Amino acid sequence: MILHKFKNSADLDRAAADLIISMVRAKPNAVLGMATGGTPVGLYQEIVKTYKAGLVSFASAKTFNLDEYVGLPVTHKESYRNFMQSNLFDHIDIKRENTNVPDGNAADVDAECRNYDKMMFEQGPVDLQLLGIGGNGHIGFNEPDTQLSRGTYKVTLKQETREANKRFFNHIDEVPTHAVTMGMGTIMQAKAILLVVKGAEKAAILDATLNGPITTLVPASLLQTHPRVIVMTDCDVDYKVSF
Numbered sequence: 001m002i003l004h005k006f007k008n009s010a011d012l013d014r015a016a017a018d019l020i021i022s023m024v025r026a027k028p029n030a031v032l033g034m035a036t037g038g039t040p041v042g043l044y045q046e047i048v049k050t051y052k053a054g055l056v057s058f059a060s061a062k063t064f065n066l067d068e069y070v071g072l073p074v075t076h077k078e079s080y081r082n083f084m085q086s087n088l089f090d091h092i093d094i095k096r097e098n099t100n101v102p103d104g105n106a107a108d109v110d111a112e113c114r115n116y117d118k119m120m121f122e123q124g125p126v127d128l129q130l131l132g133i134g135g136n137g138h139i140g141f142n143e144p145d146t147q148l149s150r151g152t153y154k155v156t157l158k159q160e161t162r163e164a165n166k167r168f169f170n171h172i173d174e175v176p177t178h179a180v181t182m183g184m185g186t187i188m189q190a191k192a193i194l195l196v197v198k199g200a201e202k203a204a205i206l207d208a209t210l211n212g213p214i215t216t217l218v219p220a221s222l223l224q225t226h227p228r229v230i231v232m233t234d235c236d237v238d239y240k241v242s243f
């Protein structure tokens with residue numbers, strides 16, 4: 001793992017955007033793994049600025065999003081499809097058919113999960129997977145548990161995750177109870193991973209991710225076993241593991 005620490009969130013957003021932009025400049029048909037939540041909003045704005053300045057094109061790029069709520073209409077402002085359209089896709093030249101978000105309203109969710117993994121297998125691997133982290137160490141929506149899923153699957157969200165995400169809704173009762181998420185194996189197939197962690201309240205879970213034991217109880221700790229992970233943070237946390 002490589003850890004880059006930033007003094008503020010704006011510098012972090014710019015550096016994270018630059019890494020994604022460099023990937024697409026070097027490989028215009030790159031496959032990008034995208035994330036949602038509050039964390040990537042600023043870096044998506046930086047990508048849009050660079051696109052509008054004519055300095056990058058996503059015309060040949062493809063994307064696969066990590067996850068989607070089950071049961072929210074795609075038109076709901078908090079559906080992750082809608083999030084991606086309004087924060088990024090509608091403002092750059094990516095082709096809609098090249099963007100993939102799991103369908104949380106599929107009649108057969110298990111078939112949707114298998115199909116998502118199949119598409120990723122056929123069109124991947126992901127060149128660069130962007131990740132945020134939940135306060136409990138989840139990545140995508142892979143919640144802490146005694147065992148984790150390899151492939152894309154339907155997950156029951158933990159109460160703490162619903163509580164954390166209720167800030168985006170009017171009331172906790174509106175936060176979906178389930179989601180479809182790439183599994184840990186799906187995420188770990190990415191050639192490179194960019195983990196972005198913002199805010200002092202995430203310092204402890206980032207420390208556990210970087211320096212703690214590899215455990216399914218902190219799903220992000222499995223990233224210690226991936227050969228190419230870049231962590232960008234504004235937290236005051238050091239990488240203490242040495243070989």
Ligand SMILES: N[C@@H]1[C@@H](O)[C@H](O)[C@@H](COP(=O)(O)O)O[C@@H]1O
Nearest residue numbers: 036037038039132133134140141
């Ligand atoms: N499923 C998403 C994750 O992909 C995200 O990384 C995490 C943290 O979100 P935030 O960036 O808003 O703290 O929780 C969400 O629920």
